[in-house]
Amino acid sequence: MARASTTSDAFNAVAEPRRREILSYLAGAERPVGEIVEALGMPQPSVSKHLRVLHNVGLVHMRCQGRQKLYRTNAQAIRPLHEWAGTFERYWQHQLNRVKQRAEAMARESPQAMNVAAPKVQD
Amino acid sequence: MARASTTSDAFNAVAEPRRREILSYLAGAERPVGEIVEALGMPQPSVSKHLRVLHNVGLVHMRCQGRQKLYRTNAQAIRPLHEWAGTFERYWQHQLNRVKQRAEAMARESPQAMNVAAPKVQD
DNA sequence: ACATTACATTCCGATATAGGAATATGTCAA
DNA sequence: TTGACATATTCCTATATCGGAATGTAATGT
Structure with a gap:
């Protein structure tokens, strides 16, 4: 098909x-x-x-x-489309939170490392 | 193509x-x-x-x-998709408001007409 | 009636699929 | 090494597009 x-x-x-x-x-x-x-x-x-x-x-x-x-x-x-995509909103928010939390943790533990290339983290 | x-x-x-x-x-x-x-x-x-x-x-x-x-x-x-669809949100809300306002106006003016088939209105 | 305007449709060719079947690749286990 | 397991890829066919060009159709103006 x-x-x-x-x-x-x-x-x-x-x-x-x-x-x-x-x-x-x-x-x-x-x-x-x-x-x-x-x-x-x-x-x-x-x-x-x-x-x-x-x-x-x-x-x-x-x-x-x-x-x-x-x-x-x-x-x-167009609403059904918007709603379908919205289904994933909690997941991308969750991903964003993880990124944010890692960034904050890094800033607390070794502030001088914030200016170098970040390691590629597995999410 | x-x-x-x-x-x-x-x-x-x-x-x-x-x-x-x-x-x-x-x-x-x-x-x-x-x-x-x-x-x-x-x-x-x-x-x-x-x-x-x-x-x-x-x-x-x-x-x-x-x-x-x-x-x-x-x-x-998936976010770009959600955002593109969200672009139209104000339009569908506007359409909903018009429908709602018409319904309320009808209820005020002739409550007994609410049970019969509504005329096909142009939006 | 005739020309004009405003859209829609058809015919064409090139290409990008999706699915099924068979096969290839890569990884672990004995 | 050999075999089993997990996944990817290739080959194939039918079909659904998109775009361009030409043509069809319906409403209006003169």
Whole structure:
């Protein structure tokens, strides 16, 4: 099998850097496709294709207005991603604490050693 | 061009569901490959390949111990992802506030309408 | 009706996967 | 040394991309 399709979930959709750019651009306000094209300097068909992917996974909303289509980021759909990553927060805080505590211990025991290259410590 | 390589950054590496499983499993403690294989029920070569990808982008650390290799999630490497998603937090809060305010306004003005199907509102 | 504007879609080619099977590498134990 | 164990790598195939170019489609203006 090949890689999971990008239309399947937000994680895959967001893996593409240009789609992240589009999401950031559309976060604050509705914009027609033409403005995205101009602002981000991407070819129009490319933008349309990325918008289709984003729309399929619910990361953007769309509204028609005359011959324009106004797109806007659906921030709600990004929450699961934020929450998944947040799951690891206690672990990186724990790692930071260990680094901090080692640094303080070193400073107490041999302050003059603080200016030399630190040994590569196993965490 | 094809899709960006999964070895390039954390966003792509994390797009694969099985890799997310592995990261979660390795978040709290070091584990040898064999335990991952058993715990998650994936074929061993598959686990090794996913671990290579995760290691290449710095999402896991590795340490040799005899004939085993102990892997562990590097939670720090997940922070950029969390922060990127967090960028949108103010927008989804804003959306939630609007929903909440509309609900309260409706409750004040016509409490008996709260039990019928709400009109599809444009946000 | 016709031209124009605003987007979307299709066709194409190159490439990067993921998974399965088989095999290779490296480490310890008798 | 030989063998068992733990993990990594290679070979293979099917498929899902992304980008570019060209074309299709729908709404508006004259």
